[in-house]
Amino acid sequence: MSVEVDVTVTAGEFALIAAFALDDDQGPITALFGPSGSGKSLTLALIAGLLRPATGTVRVGGRLVADATTGLHVRTQDRRVGMVFQEALLLPHRTALQNVALAVRDGDRAERAREELERVGAATLADQHPRTLSGGERQRVALARALAGDPQLLLLDEPLSALDQPTRVALRTLLKERITVPTLLVTHDLDEVAALADSVVHYEPGRTLGVVDRATTLTTP
Amino acid sequence: MDWFPLLLSLRVAGLATVMAAVLGVAGAYLLAKGRFPGRGLLEAVASLPIVLPPTVLGYYLLVTLGARSPLGRAWESIFGGPIVFTVTGAVIAATVSALPFCLRTARAAIEQVDPRVEAAARTMGLPEWRVALQVTLPLARRGVIAGIALGFARALGDFGATVMVAGNIPGRTQTMPVAVYDAVQAGDDARAGILALVLAVVAVAVLLLVNRFSRVGV
Numbered sequence: 001m002s003v004e005v006d007v008t009v010t011a012g013e014f015a016l017i018a019a020f021a022l023d024d025d026q027g028p029i030t031a032l033f034g035p036s037g038s039g040k041s042l043t044l045a046l047i048a049g050l051l052r053p054a055t056g057t058v059r060v061g062g063r064l065v066a067d068a069t070t071g072l073h074v075r076t077q078d079r080r081v082g083m084v085f086q087e088a089l090l091l092p093h094r095t096a097l098q099n100v101a102l103a104v105r106d107g108d109r110a111e112r113a114r115e116e117l118e119r120v121g122a123a124t125l126a127d128q129h130p131r132t133l134s135g136g137e138r139q140r141v142a143l144a145r146a147l148a149g150d151p152q153l154l155l156l157d158e159p160l161s162a163l164d165q166p167t168r169v170a171l172r173t174l175l176k177e178r179i180t181v182p183t184l185l186v187t188h189d190l191d192e193v194a195a196l197a198d199s200v201v202h203y204e205p206g207r208t209l210g211v212v213d214r215a216t217t218l219t220t221p
Numbered sequence: 222m223d224w225f226p227l228l229l230s231l232r233v234a235g236l237a238t239v240m241a242a243v244l245g246v247a248g249a250y251l252l253a254k255g256r257f258p259g260r261g262l263l264e265a266v267a268s269l270p271i272v273l274p275p276t277v278l279g280y281y282l283l284v285t286l287g288a289r290s291p292l293g294r295a296w297e298s299i300f301g302g303p304i305v306f307t308v309t310g311a312v313i314a315a316t317v318s319a320l321p322f323c324l325r326t327a328r329a330a331i332e333q334v335d336p337r338v339e340a341a342a343r344t345m346g347l348p349e350w351r352v353a354l355q356v357t358l359p360l361a362r363r364g365v366i367a368g369i370a371l372g373f374a375r376a377l378g379d380f381g382a383t384v385m386v387a388g389n390i391p392g393r394t395q396t397m398p399v400a401v402y403d404a405v406q407a408g409d410d411a412r413a414g415i416l417a418l419v420l421a422v423v424a425v426a427v428l429l430l431v432n433r434f435s436r437v438g439v
Binding site for chain 2: 048049050075076077080081082083085087089090091092093102103105145146149155
């Protein structure tokens with residue numbers, strides 16, 4: 001899955017210029033790495049279609065999904081992305097299983113949802129409501145939900161940064177094992193980059209620096 | 222004791238509440254989420270029944286629905302009878318009176334729903350109508366129910382608009398509030414007292430229901 005982003009977003013005083021292209025031959029996980037407020041999450045929102053770029057275009061898998069010049073804006077629902085947010089944002093009125101099942105596109109939804117929950121080690125949580133789950137459990141369910149829709153691209157927006165250290169380490173391992181689809185991982189945690197990323201896009205406030213391979217990031221923090 | 226006014230009121234308020242709930246929740250969703258020309262105007266018009274004196278509201282409904290109005294004529298040619306001075310007229314008057322209560326309360330509740338949860342639902346591939354029906358409205362349900370309860374109370378209690386549009390025909394269009402007025406006019410204090418008490422009890426019950434739903438979180 002190739003991803004191409006070449007956009008400008010302005011929101012009040014803040015302006016983000018993001019330009020990078022990722023090719024198929026890299027490993028599945030690309031980290032968007034940089035300090036808070038540098039526009040990493042904004043980039044994910046643009047790719048997911050939750051925001052419209054002020055100028056420029058977004059391509060996912062060679063398909064133009066947003067173009068500020070022509071006003072093209074493919075709806076989030078039609079972009080085939082799966083997303084995990086910093087707070088899990090599970091539907092609070094549905095059980096874990098229902099949350100996952102709602103994202104399944106076809107076939108036996110409950111069955112598929114059970115499989116996905118099992119794969120993230122959350123099979124026993126199926127009938128619980130989000131408010132009864134711990135932060136780490138919620139993120140497991142959120143990951144199952146994001147994968148249940150067979151996304152072409154997985155977007156992880158600081159999925160581990162609200163968790164305590166042991167939980168974070170456990171989930172890092174889970175992400176490493178479970179992720180086979182192309183993934184953009186937003187993080188400001190260098191340990192996370194070291195543990196998970198196959199390639200890295202560097203951010204500084206308001207601007208991306210382009211794609212850098214993993215070795216460069218780790219040796220020049 | 223003639224219970225016709227109570228039964229009629231419950232029927233009229235029930236039907237009016239169903240219509241006001243459907244129109245009010247749909248309107249609330251549009252106003253909370255939509256950006257379209259004429260939005261401000263729609264909002265103002267939908268809130269008019271709160272600020273207009275009920276008799277003035279009833280007067281305009283009478284003008285709009287009366288036998289000489291285009292709407293009244295169209296109705297008569299289709300259904301063979303007028304709207305005014307009928308139970309249908311009473312239902313319309315009660316619906317219009319109840320509508321802003323359903324709409325405004327539901328709208329506030331819909332606007333309280335975390336837009337990030339709705340965004341998450343979109344990334345799950347749910348089409349907009351399913352986001353509305355399976356995410357936004359269930360999360361706003363307490364406010365929506367409170368608004369519908371308030372609308373019911375308003376519909377049940379309407380006097381001014383109902384009298385203007387449906388009149389005061391005992392045994393046909395005389396609802397509870399009108400019957401209370403009628404009983405007082407006729408010097409029948411016992412009847413007025415009982416009817417008033419029944420209305421008051423229903424109103425307090427609705428208030429308790431509303432409080433229950435607006436206090437408890439999701």
